[in-house]
Amino acid sequence: MSALHEPAARGTARVIDGKATASRVLEWVTARASELERAGTRPGIAVVIVGDDPASKVYVASKARAAEACGFHSITHRLPDATAQADLLALVGQLNGDPAIHGILVQLPLPGQLDASRVIGAISPEKDIDGFHALNAGRLWSGGGSDAFVPCTPAGAMLLIEQVHGRELAGLEAVVVGRSNIVGKPMAALLLAANATVAVAHSRTRDLREVCRRADILVAAVGRPRLIEGDWIKPGATVIDVGINRVEAPELGDGRTKLVGDVDYAAAVDVAGAATPVPGGVGPMTIAMLMANTLASAARSVGLATPRFAAGANVL
Numbered sequence: 001m002s003a004l005h006e007p008a009a010r011g012t013a014r015v016i017d018g019k020a021t022a023s024r025v026l027e028w029v030t031a032r033a034s035e036l037e038r039a040g041t042r043p044g045i046a047v048v049i050v051g052d053d054p055a056s057k058v059y060v061a062s063k064a065r066a067a068e069a070c071g072f073h074s075i076t077h078r079l080p081d082a083t084a085q086a087d088l089l090a091l092v093g094q095l096n097g098d099p100a101i102h103g104i105l106v107q108l109p110l111p112g113q114l115d116a117s118r119v120i121g122a123i124s125p126e127k128d129i130d131g132f133h134a135l136n137a138g139r140l141w142s143g144g145g146s147d148a149f150v151p152c153t154p155a156g157a158m159l160l161i162e163q164v165h166g167r168e169l170a171g172l173e174a175v176v177v178g179r180s181n182i183v184g185k186p187m188a189a190l191l192l193a194a195n196a197t198v199a200v201a202h203s204r205t206r207d208l209r210e211v212c213r214r215a216d217i218l219v220a221a222v223g224r225p226r227l228i229e230g231d232w233i234k235p236g237a238t239v240i241d242v243g244i245n246r247v248e249a250p251e252l253g254d255g256r257t258k259l260v261g262d263v264d265y266a267a268a269v270d271v272a273g274a275a276t277p278v279p280g281g282v283g284p285m286t287i288a289m290l291m292a293n294t295l296a297s298a299a300r301s302v303g304l305a306t307p308r309f310a311a312g313a314n315v316l
């Protein structure tokens, strides 16, 4: 076999360090927040959690911790599991009108009696730091504009991709597995805006493995532990794992659990060119971008131009 026809050498993928990148974003946000505060505006964030799902509580606590570390004004509203829709909408309305609050986040998922899309729709688009409101989603798909809030997980994932490929993705094929409004769809919009050729695959896609194997950039966001195996990955590809799945870890004993992604990481590192770990990959970026969006909102509220946070441009 000639060298040209040999399979690409298998090796160890570059580990994309989301934790380190998130720290740099947070450092940047902290410095800008302190400038803004000296000019009279302290960024403020309100996080609303309904019920006591243990995973949600952990995430909400880490968001509050990050906000405090950035020097933000931060409040957490904890509502009982049985909260009525009208009461949650009333709280959102109150936060919409509170000039000390620039970013509102209602932690998802919500208990069954609550209609998440109505709640998201009630958040003022100017304070929608999650970027989930239909107005922000529409802005993203129609070319953004500097007022669009970009959903934090895809924005963070783009910053990680940028470390490998730069900001220009023309000529690269990207495959996003998963089509949620929170990750899959906005991720596709951002990759498209960076000129990648984008496919969105999902549970009903025929021959998912073959579709994934085409990807120079593979983004997994389906919430199925270790769905993506080594031979689903094109040698040398960049693999971004958005999945955060808690699974049993018999090897740790005592009925303990651990976090794994949607990608079989141990197999992926032998094939991929670069890959994000779980934990320590996309997760920390989500929180960092939430803070970046809150800062942007606070700056806009006093008419200051802010750098574009779509894909983290100008952040790093």
Ligand SMILES: Nc1nc(=O)c2c([nH]1)NC[C@@H]1CN(c3ccc(C(=O)N[C@@H](CCC(=O)O)C(=O)O)cc3)C=[N+]21
Pocket: 058, 059, 062, 105, 106, 107, 108, 109, 130, 152, 244, 259, 278, 279, 280, 281, 282, 283, 284, 285, 286, 287
């Ligand atoms: N309105 C809303 N906005 C959200 O942004 C939102 C939400 N609802 N609901 C839940 C998901 C999940 N999410 C994560 C954020 C950080 C980590 C994170 O930092 N993960 C760490 C590990 C965390 C751990 O050890 O449990 C890591 O991957 O390294 C994970 C998940 C934000 N979410």
